[in-house]
Amino acid sequence: MMSKKIxxxxxxxxxxxxxxxxxxxxxxxxxxxEAVAVVMSDNAxxxxxxxxxxxxxxxxxxxxxxxxxxxxPFASGSAKFDTMIICPCSMGTLxxxxxxxxxxxxxxxxxxxxxxxxxxxxxxxxxPLSLIHLRNMVAVTxxxxxxxxxxxxxxxxxxxxxxxxxxxxxxALGLAGLEADGYEWGS
Numbered sequence: 001m002m003s004k005k006i007x008x009x010x011x012x013x014x015x016x017x018x019x020x021x022x023x024x025x026x027x028x029x030x031x032x033x034e035a036v037a038v039v040m041s042d043n044a045x046x047x048x049x050x051x052x053x054x055x056x057x058x059x060x061x062x063x064x065x066x067x068x069x070x071x072x073p074f075a076s077g078s079a080k081f082d083t084m085i086i087c088p089c090s091m092g093t094l095x096x097x098x099x100x101x102x103x104x105x106x107x108x109x110x111x112x113x114x115x116x117x118x119x120x121x122x123x124x125x126x127x128p129l130s131l132i133h134l135r136n137m138v139a140v141t142x143x144x145x146x147x148x149x150x151x152x153x154x155x156x157x158x159x160x161x162x163x164x165x166x167x168x169x170x171x172a173l174g175l176a177g178l179e180a181d182g183y184e185w186g187s
Contacts, residue, residue, distance in 0.1 A: 004033055004083060004177065005036075005082050005083075006081065007038075007074050007081050007083070007085070008036060008037070008085050008087065009039050009084065009086040009089075009105075009109065009110075010040040010048075010057070010087060011086060011093045011106065012044050012046065012047050013093075014051065015047075015165075016047050017052065017165045018087050018168060020048075020052060020057075020165075023038070023057070023060050025173060027060070027061075029173070032178050036063070037062065037064075038060070038064045039066075039109070040067070041067050041106065042067065045057065067106065068104055070105065074112065075109060075112065076112065081113070082177075083113075083120075083177070084110060084119070084120050085121045085123070086122045088123050089125070091126050091133050094124055094140065097136075097140055098135075098136035098140050114144055114145060119177070120145040122140060122145060122147055123149070123150045123172055148168070149168075151168065152165065153167040154167075
């Protein structure tokens with residue numbers, strides 16, 4: 001398997017546990033990765049602190065970039081990042097991507113990934129969904145993105161919140177082409 005270059009964007013949607021579990025899993029999958037680049041919005045950091053009661057996002061050994069750093073390597077297609085996972089993805093971020101509005105590094109990177117025909121995986125965590133949300137999801141899907149709702153499954157009988165979140169994260173990692181040892185139905 002070829003090493004992958006992954007961008008992780010964390011937005012201010014509720015569900016920081018998903019981002020934490022994703023970063024934890026990427027740590028375990030480093031043999032499959034050439035690079036992991038992370039960008040977090042200010043709201044993402046606030047939500048992480050509120051929901052997880054820590055600032056551990058700063059402790060991961062990945063390359064972190066500021067939300068407005070348009071000099072980040074993945075702001076250009078020539079950096080050849082394979083995949084971008086936005087986890088969790090706010091409805092505002094989804095709308096800006098769907099509309100082609102590159103107002104920060106997250107939306108610029110998503111635009112680059114789409115124009116280069118690479119994998120963009122969005123994990124929206126919102127309920128209920130308005131018609132605007134649904135239309136934005138359709139627009140991103142039609143542009144080549146993958147909508148992977150942060151809707152956990154229960155057939156693995158998760159014992160805690162992290163295992164529950166992993167049911168979604170493992171799915172996203174599989175969509176990214178990574179081999180993660182997660183629960184699979186029927187195995």
